[in-house]
Amino acid sequence: DIQMTQSPSSLSASVGDRVTITCRASQSISSSLNWYQQKPGKAPKVLIYAASRLQSGVPSRFSGSGSGTDFTLTISSLQPEDFATYFCQQSYSTPMYTFGQGTKLEIK
Amino acid sequence: QVQLQESGPGLVKPSETLSLTCTVSGGSVSSGSYYWSWIRQPPGKGLEWIGYIYYSGTTNYNPSLKSRVTISVDTSKNQFSLKLSSVTAADTAVYYCARVGGGYPYFFDYWGQGTLVTVSS
Numbered sequence: 001d002i003q004m005t006q007s008p009s010s011l012s013a014s015v016g017d018r019v020t021i022t023c024r025a026s027q028s029i030s031s032s033l034n035w036y037q038q039k040p041g042k043a044p045k046v047l048i049y050a051a052s053r054l055q056s057g058v059p060s061r062f063s064g065s066g067s068g069t070d071f072t073l074t075i076s077s078l079q080p081e082d083f084a085t086y087f088c089q090q091s092y093s094t095p096m097y098t099f100g101q102g103t104k105l106e107i108k
Numbered sequence: 109q110v111q112l113q114e115s116g117p118g119l120v121k122p123s124e125t126l127s128l129t130c131t132v133s134g135g136s137v138s139s140g141s142y143y144w145s146w147i148r149q150p151p152g153k154g155l156e157w158i159g160y161i162y163y164s165g166t167t168n169y170n171p172s173l174k175s176r177v178t179i180s181v182d183t184s185k186n187q188f189s190l191k192l193s194s195v196t197a198a199d200t201a202v203y204y205c206a207r208v209g210g211g212y213p214y215f216f217d218y219w220g221q222g223t224l225v226t227v228s229s
């Protein structure tokens with residue numbers, strides 16, 4: 001099985017900060033990496049798919065990069081509504097989809 | 109706008125079978141372009157993909173749950189369902205139904221709101 005490891009597990013930041021979250025795969029997954037945002041009590045929402053493609057309707061301050069085993073999600077200027085938990089998900093070994101453990105982004 | 113809605117009991121006894129249904133509106137489970145999935149999240153923890161079904165009835169399951177999981181589809185009602193047998197407290201989780209594209213890049217684009225299922229006597 002492909003394991004996905006996110007870092008950090010939690011992060012404190014301020015409005016306006018630039019934030020980067022990392023996701024590492026246990027083996028190469030090409031660009032088959034998606035990012036989700038989850039707010040408390042809500043379902044996850046896709047932000048980025050195929051490592052770097054912005055889902056329709058998602059603000060352009062979100063961006064993704066990487067390929068192979070190392071990927072990053074960057075928020076260029078944090079907004080109050082961005083404080084949430086973020087998950088990565090690999091789709092390389094379809095139909096076995098696996099998620100990272102999550103990164104909780106909190107207000108400093 | 110596609111919408112998914114989970115329904116089913118919120119409390120299941122240990123060793124019994126958990127049964128949930130996902131009703132799809134604004135789209136069709138008979139679409140050949142998507143797979144229809146179940147995903148769960150134990151309280152305060154991460155996401156685990158359970159399995160998916162295609163409109164034809166083709167299924168794929170997470171190997172860790174395969175022996176206990178059955179996913180079925182009812183195209184006439186535009187619904188798909190999950191059965192998880194021999195449940196234990198470890199199966200307590202929020203269960204989500206979601207849609208995933210039938211081709212690359214395979215991401216979950218629409219989700220239900222989730223339903224908490226507690227396993228307890």
